[in-house]
Amino acid sequence: MASGILALLDDVAAIAKLATASLDDIGAAAMRAGSKSAGVVIDDAAVTPAYVTGLEPVRELPIIWRIAKGSLFNKVVILLPLALLLSAFLPFLITPILMLGGAYLCYEGAEKVVEKLSRKDGEADSELDHLPYEDPKELEDKKVAGAVRTDLILSAEIMAIALGEISDSNIFTQAVVLLVVGVVITICVYGAVAIIVKMDDVGLHLAKSDRGFISSVGDFLVRAMPILLATLSVVGTAAMLWVGGQIILHGMEVFGLGWLPHLIHGFADTVGGWLPVAGAAATWIVNAALAGVFGLVLGYIIVLIHHRIVGPKEAH
Incomplete structure (x- = not known):
């Protein structure tokens, strides 16, 4: 009896260890997958605040909540099952699909750069700011629908990148x-978006305080929001080009076209070798920068082709 109980306890301990190891593996894989999709995440956080521009402040958080629910539906109900089916039955398509997604990221990043350089002073950043709808409910529904559609594309990229990182797992x-x-x-993206869009309201409230320090904090928040949004936009664009370029370069290696990735890695390793103290950091920075440049060049080529076929007016 005692030996049976001990054997049972050993089995339970073994199962617990296995479960712990599985959780560790899942946690590590989730961290890898999440970090690889950082560029898309940053861009998502930078794009979403535009969808509440021009609406009543009291409706900002409810709209963000509606978009967040749509985003979760996109990821969990639509994209997750599709990703699992793809991994189970057509795993050889993962790399080509990732490369298509990477090309799209490069296109989006380059398009943002082209728009920024060609935009005239005072021109609107988004057509959403001038939608011809007078009914607030209709305008709100239109913006939410547009945001969820855009999120579906970005979410597909996030899930594809994550799947690529764990394609060899069960x-x-x-x-x-x-x-x-x-x-x-x-949660992270739309939590951050909620904070960003309410920052100016909080700042305005604090700026009315009679206390000098609190009023100064309020003024700082109001002035900081445009800078924060502009910074997020730049960082998001750079991250999209970097991630998209990296995905394409990795795909080239998989398909035996590794001369350019090897050239980039070799140059980065050489630069890292010049700096013994910060060699690893320098290598990573050079790799990321060159991947971003490659992504920008590739994206610009796609933009030119798209504009030639569709036309610049329709493309925007």
Whole structure:
């Protein structure tokens, strides 16, 4: 009897260790997958505040909540099952799909650069600011629908990048990691967006305070918001070009076209070798910078082709 109980306890301990190891693997995979999709996440956080521009402040948080629910539906209900089916039955398509997604990121990043350089002073950043709808409910529904459609594309990129990082894992680990990545990223993105869009309201409230320090903090928040949004936009664009370029370069290696990736890695390693103290950091920076330049060049080529086929007016 005692030996049976001890054997049972050993089995329970072994199962607990296995479960702990699985959780560690899932956590590590989720971290890898989440970090790889950082460029898309930053751009998502930078783009979303535009969808509440021009609406009543009291409706900003409800609209963000509606967009967040749509984003979660995109990731968990639509994209997660599709990703698992792809991994189970058509795994050879993961790299080509990732490369297509990477090309799209490069296109989006280059398009933003072209728009920024060609925009005239005083021109609106978004057509959403001038939608011909007078009914607030209709305008709100239109903006939410547009945001959820845009999120579907960005979410597809996030889930594809995450799947690419865990393609060699079992289907249970893939499902849990994709679920964790989808939920955590949605919370982080739209939580950050909620804070950003209400920053000016909080700042205005604090600026009315009779206390000098609190009033100064309020003024700072009001003035900081445009700078923060502009910084997020720049960082998001750079991250999209970097991530998109990296995905394409990695895909080239997979398909035996590694001369350019090897050239970039070799140059980065050489630069890192010149700096013994910060060699690893320098290598990473050079790799990321060159991947971003490659992404910008590739994206610009796609932009030119798109504008030639569709036309610049329709393209925007």
